[in-house]
Amino acid sequence: MFKYKTALSIIGLLAISCISFSFYLPNILEQGVSNDASTNALDTSPEARADSLLALMTLREKLGQLQQLDGGLSKNDLPTLIKEGKVGSVLNEVDTDLLEKYQRIALEESRHGIPLLIGRDVVHGFRTIFPIPLAQSATWNPRLVEEGARIAAVESKAVGINWTFAPMIDVARDPRWGRIAESPGEDPYLASIMGVANIRGFQGKNLSDSGSMAACVKHFAAYGMSEGGRDYNSANVGERHLREVYLRPFAAAVEADAASFMTSFNEINDVPATGNEFLLRGILKGEWNYDGMVVSDWESVKEMIAHGYCADEKAAALSAMRAGVDMEMTSTCMVDNLPALLTEKKIKLSQIDDAVKRILVLKYRLGLFENPYQRRELQAQVLSEDNLKAALRTAEQSMVLLKNENAILPLKDDLKSMAVIGPMADAPYEQLGTWIFDGKEKDSVTPLNALKKALADKTEVNYAQGLKISRTKTREGFPAAIAAAEKSDIVLFFVGEEAILSGEAHSRAHLNLPGIQEELLAELGKTGKPIVMIVMAGRPLILTDLLPQVSAVLYAWHPGTMAGPAITNLLTGKVNPSGKLPVTFPRAVGQIPVYHAHKNTGRPANADNWVHIDDIPVKAWQTSLGNTSHYLDVGFTPLFPFGFGLSYTDFTYGDLQLDQTKMQKNGRIIASVKVTNTGEVIGREIVQLYIRDKFGSVTRPVRELKGFEEFTLKPGESTTVLFEITEEKLAFFNADMKLSAEAGEFTLWIGGHAATSSSVDFVCE
Numbered sequence: 058m059f060k061y062k063t064a065l066s067i068i069g070l071l072a073i074s075c076i077s078f079s080f081y082l083p084n085i086l087e088q089g090v091s092n093d094a095s096t097n098a099l100d101t102s103p104e105a106r107a108d109s110l111l112a113l114m115t116l117r118e119k120l121g122q123l124q125q126l127d128g129g130l131s132k133n134d135l136p137t138l139i140k141e142g143k144v145g146s147v148l149n150e151v152d153t154d155l156l157e158k159y160q161r162i163a164l165e166e167s168r169h170g171i172p173l174l175i176g177r178d179v180v181h182g183f184r185t186i187f188p189i190p191l192a193q194s195a196t197w198n199p200r201l202v203e204e205g206a207r208i209a210a211v212e213s214k215a216v217g218i219n220w221t222f223a224p225m226i227d228v229a230r231d232p233r234w235g236r237i238a239e240s241p242g243e244d245p246y247l248a249s250i251m252g253v254a255n256i257r258g259f260q261g262k263n264l265s266d267s268g269s270m271a272a273c274v275k276h277f278a279a280y281g282m283s284e285g286g287r288d289y290n291s292a293n294v295g296e297r298h299l300r301e302v303y304l305r306p307f308a309a310a311v312e313a314d315a316a317s318f319m320t321s322f323n324e325i326n327d328v329p330a331t332g333n334e335f336l337l338r339g340i341l342k343g344e345w346n347y348d349g350m351v352v353s354d355w356e357s358v359k360e361m362i363a364h365g366y367c368a369d370e371k372a373a374a375l376s377a378m379r380a381g382v383d384m385e386m387t388s389t390c391m392v393d394n395l396p397a398l399l400t401e402k403k404i405k406l407s408q409i410d411d412a413v414k415r416i417l418v419l420k421y422r423l424g425l426f427e428n429p430y431q432r433r434e435l436q437a438q439v440l441s442e443d444n445l446k447a448a449l450r451t452a453e454q455s456m457v458l459l460k461n462e463n464a465i466l467p468l469k470d471d472l473k474s475m476a477v478i479g480p481m482a483d484a485p486y487e488q489l490g491t492w493i494f495d496g497k498e499k500d501s502v503t504p505l506n507a508l509k510k511a512l513a514d515k516t517e518v519n520y521a522q523g524l525k526i527s528r529t530k531t532r533e534g535f536p537a538a539i540a541a542a543e544k545s546d547i548v549l550f551f552v553g554e555e556a557i558l559s560g561e562a563h564s565r566a567h568l569n570l571p572g573i574q575e576e577l578l579a580e581l582g583k584t585g586k587p588i589v590m591i592v593m594a595g596r597p598l599i600l601t602d603l604l605p606q607v608s609a610v611l612y613a614w615h616p617g618t619m620a621g622p623a624i625t626n627l628l629t630g631k632v633n634p635s636g637k638l639p640v641t642f643p644r645a646v647g648q649i650p651v652y653h654a655h656k657n658t659g660r661p662a663n664a665d666n667w668v669h670i671d672d673i674p675v676k677a678w679q680t681s682l683g684n685t686s687h688y689l690d691v692g693f694t695p696l697f698p699f700g701f702g703l704s705y706t707d708f709t710y711g712d713l714q715l716d717q718t719k720m721q722k723n724g725r726i727i728a729s730v731k732v733t734n735t736g737e738v739i740g741r742e743i744v745q746l747y748i749r750d751k752f753g754s755v756t757r758p759v760r761e762l763k764g765f766e767e768f769t770l771k772p773g774e775s776t777t778v779l780f781e782i783t784e785e786k787l788a789f790f791n792a793d794m795k796l797s798a799e800a801g802e803f804t805l806w807i808g809g810h811a812a813t814s815s816s817v818d819f820v821c822e
């Protein structure tokens with residue numbers, strides 16, 4: 058009723074065209090009704106409560122809800138702005154007392170008592186820092202990922218943060234891009250599973266539970282496709298590829314009821330994502346019927362001017378609102394310009410109302426009207442022993458053993474001495490990785506400390522940093538490092554990248570170990586001592602030339618607070634490594650992008666006709682070497698395939714079985730394989746299912762991940778892994794851009810990584 062009246066009054070006002078804009082704008086802004094919220098009873102739905110509240114709000118108050126401000130930048134003005142109802146959300150403030158004060162002003166002093174959404178980038182933990190998201194994907198264990206997100210939510214709620222800007226579910230295939238560290242990796246299926254696990258963890262069963270917070274999936278969309286791995290850069294992508302690769306985790310997030318979406322900084326096919334009507338109103342809010350809210354990225358509304366898409370802030374506000382942005386992060390284009398745009402009939406009041414309603418609904422769903430403050434009762438859980446144990450388990454399962462020559466690992470029980478060398482061995486801050494606003498290095502347990510604690514009574518630990526940080530370029534520390542190696546039986550060499558070398562705006566063109574770490578490795582190699590290299594990094598680094606110089610490689614990523622104990626448990630064999638790569642490791646930067654689900658081309662590369670550049674005869678005839686899709690210098694295979702990871706035990710795969718080789722379109726095939734632990738220690742295996750549709754109305758990738766199972770087997774134990782193949786697993790966006798399966802021939806692989814050779818064919822009729 059109120060809504061109807063309000064609408065009528067506004068239409069009336071707009072009709073008075075002879076009155077100048079500046080004269081009647083304040084009237085529009087203050088146009089409101091009573092502040093009687095008696096209809097807003099607790100037992101009605103969030104939607105109904107939002108509707109009745111909306112009907113009481115002036116335009117100025119509505120616009121206030123659309124504005125998110127930075128707590129740091131706006132500290133002095135915030136109390137007044139909140140009181141006047143000009144702020145819907147605050148980000149980047151973690152002072153509990155201040156947050157409580159802000160919420161109190163919002164609830165008790167603003168006209169409608171609307172609480173604030175308090176946003177924060179809680180990306181891989183709040184105080185208990187878990188491995189970076191890319192590493193979490195390497196666990197292939199959604200239960201652990203969900204648990205980690207839950208812990209992050211509980212720790213955040215303890216200080217009053219109710220909304221995280223996570224999970225980031227941008228599929229990333231370019232390790233030059235610094236934000237690959239925050240991503241779930243290269244595969245849309247794995248990314249969907251990990252995204253959903255995170256959403257479940259953050260949001261819990263009920264958004265209003267004390268330990269739940271709203272998730273925000275980001276960045277919508279194709280941010281991971283940034284040209285050349287340069288952050289913020291353009292994505293030029295065909296619609297099918299966009300839908301199948303980059304949008305797929307977001308579609309899964311809608312199904313999982315993600316509370317909010319964040320737009321991305323990049324442009325997609327020449328239109329910035331924040332002003333992209335096709336994406337936001339078309340696909341997200343239209344086709345997928347998403348009823349949550351959409352926040353812009355930091356100033357990404359205003360940045361549409363720099364993109365060359367909008368001439369000024371008014372045009373940017375128009376684009377964002379038309380496209381379907383509900384809340385603007387930090388820039389103020391919308392709040393400043395929507396009244397004029399409304400007056401000029403460029404936007405409709407119903408568009409503003411829709412945006413406000415989505416925000417209010419979220420606030421009701423979160424229970425903020427009833428419980429807006431920090432949950433003090435959760436404080437005891439911050440950095441609790443249980444939380445640290447969960448971070449430890451995740452770190453252990455995330456690390457990937459890439460090489461283990463002559464089973465040099467696990468370290469032998471009777472090892473007399475070891476050298477611990479390298480800039481990452483005792484770097485409590487660096488092991489935490491990117492996006493750890495609230496993580497503290499004092500809480501970190503470093504590998505050096507953990508190794509000493511675990512082994513010092515029986516093994517001499519000779520520590521020498523060698524290089525102060527990963528980028529150090531002086532050889533000052535070399536002699537001590539070499540001396541430590543010389544007096545030890547084995548060298549544990551901790552290398553990698555500092556945290557700041559990955560993450561937002563931290564792309565790299567060279568992906569070797571920074572500084573002179575590789576020179577130090579060469580010097581250590583001269584001692585003749587076996588070297589175990591532990592790499593702590595935010596992305597795949599190029600290891601091609603380093604592999605022959607070391608006996609073993611443990612890829613530890615940035616493992617978080619519990620890096621030290623996790624690495625120690627793996628090196629000593631207390632825990633068997635089981636992580637598998639969520640991203641293909643290239644041989645050289647020039648090979649990027651390299652990923653498992655590529656196309657075959659008309660001239661697929663093959664081992665029979667590839668000749669290394671150095672072996673090409675002088676003046677060889679141009680076509681004598683076979684014209685296939687490869688590099689003369691690095692070939693056509695990656696250094697390590699997607700899904701790869703070694704173990705201290707062996708898993709033997711039996712023959713692949715299909716219950717039938719012909720499937721009706723609405724039928725199913727059961728594929729199975731027996732996996733046996735034929736080694737000597739207990740281990741966790743991640744069995745992966747890949748399928749290729751051999752011919753289609755459009756071409757299909759050479760292999761696509763379609764499922765995986767992870768389980769633990771004792772020595773001698775077997776299990777039969779079953780995968781159900783249904784039409785849904787075979788579906789793709791066909792020539793008419795419809796998601797459906799096509800009849801035809803398929804190949805199916807089940808194995809321990811994406812290059813497994815064990816396959817069978819089947820037919821779908």
Ligand code: BGC
Pocket residue numbers: 178222275354355561
């Ligand atoms: C990032 C977002 C982040 C936001 C708020 C932006 O620069 O792209 O991922 O959530 O800042 O901190």
